Amino acid sequence: MANCQSGGTTMRKRWIFFCNICLLLTFVLPVFAQDDVFVPPLGWWDTCPTPQNLPDTIEIGAVLALSGPIAVYGDSQQAGIQLAIDEMNDFGYFGDGVRLNVVYRDSAATPEQTREIMTEFAEDETILAVIGPTLSTEAFQADPIAQDAGLVVLGVSNTAVGITDMGDYIFRNSLPEAVVIPGVLEQVLEYYDIEDVIMMYDGKDSFTRNGATIFRNALDNNDIRVILEYVFMTSDQNFVGHVPYLVRLQPDAFVVSALADEAILAINAIRDAGFTGPIIGGNGFNAPAILLQTDVNSEGIIAGAAWNRENPRNNDISDWFVENYQLAYMTQPDQFAAQAYTGAWLIGTAIRCADSTERSAIRDALAQIQNFESPLGLFSFDENRDPIHPPVAQIVRDGAYVVLTDATASE
Known part of the structure; x- marks a missing residue:
């Protein structure tokens, strides 16, 4: 089983931090919060106070298809997730000195490998939540493992009928087909x-x-x-x-x-x-x-x-995402990157608002997210933990x- 754990190099994070500051000053209308310090235009900086009870390092997992025939989706998802993580860490979203790391695992789009990875994450109490897997086929095999362990899973590309029916710890921000x-x-x-x-x-x-x-x-x-x-x-x-x-x-x-x-x-x-x-x-x-x-x-x-940069419903946050993505990766983002980026911010916001490493508290905080400004537009979860926003x-x-x-x- 491939091990792709990475949180990004220090040099790359400094570069993205520099790029973010440049974008805030030149491309995107800045948002002020926390004593008039520049922060990204998305995130609940004022809605939820700065966490006081998190350890210096917190971790989530990501199970993505990073090899095999659908790696074109998984690669975009990893890029979107890591960009969001770097932004949240660089701007202190989780409190002074607290950093969120992502443990990436490659499912190779095989249900058996996906189940092994989800079992690993479920048994590791330091993993607070999971983003993925890439395919609905994988999710149907692996998400019940997370549900049984009380581990939050956020699907960022699972669009099949019945995904969230697997339990109250299973969420998705990807519009169902x-x-x-x-x-x-x-x-x-x-x-x-x-x-x-x-x-x-x-x-x-x-x-x-x-x-x-x-x-x-x-x-x-x-x-x-x-x-x-x-x-x-x-x-x-x-x-x-x-x-x-x-x-x-x-x-x-x-x-x-x-x-x-x-x-x-x-x-x-x-x-x-x-x-x-x-x-x-x-x-x-x-x-x-x-x-x-x-x-x-x-x-x-x-x-x-779920997303297109030229969508007339888009907002400054979509522009922020695109500009930062281009600077970080020298390519245009696609829908899978946009959904994964938004998903990472949603999980990060749930952790910030819960101010806890208890998985149940993070689940409750995630379920309460309503009217969250994101690249996908104004985002909410419905009562079934499915996304609410219009398609394009x-x-x-x-x-x-x-x-x-x-x-x-x-x-």
Whole structure:
């Protein structure tokens, strides 16, 4: 089992601290708190007093897919988490001299390894909470272990139905597909005349099967006919040979529920077969690798998302996040980084407000978070520990996701 424990080097943390100060002075309207000291524009600096009862070092765990076929998601998540941790530590969010460290573990997207990691975290009383795992499939296998141990888990990319049903210690800040897909389809129909579609989905993965079910129901609710459902299996590349036949059926759009590797194959095959209409996907379409490896074939694909920098609902906090992320990593953040960054701030805020290392106290504080200003917008947990904030529909134009509007739809 890979051990990727890291809290960032001292030099890197100093660099991010310097960058944060520069951004506060030049790009982002600063927020004042705690005797007029500059602090980041997110966080409950005034709502919850500075903790007085925390030890000098506190730890949380993160179980992420940092290797294997979906590392494109896990890498972004680790970057987002670490940026948030560095900011909270550098600005003293947990009190004078108190630092929060993250113990990273690589699940390699395998349920067995994820269970081993969660068991390790559950048995280690110094681990106050866990962020992850990356896939809903992993969460269904591992989260019950944390629930039994009374260990808070915050999923930052778990969108399948039933995640928070596993218990009152299980949270997520990632919008469920049941919210994203119908909302995005409704927006798509404002700009496109779609009557018939072909649906393709990965029948092996629980997340993509769940997505297909939600798509099926949303299409039916909008009186859209599914000409044919084509089911393929994870890692099976042979399905691309059947795509030209599917294109010849002349659908108005393709609907695809797949993770990154299979989504790339499907998009390229559909475009190479001559289809120029909309290709609509769920959260699995949001990995940067999809745009890189589909190149011009990505033009016009549509996906639901929890975050897009160009979303008109975004705020100064989203700008703060993007600028800091670019300075730290020399690349643009994606939705997975934004959700992980927000998730780390949510866990940090629960620890600050609880002012305790008791897992139950942290759980209670996390459940009480309402109207938290974040890159995702104004964020709250509902009574089932699911997120409350609206989705955004986005379309690829010139190799990048932009918000779906009348103008971008007609390009």
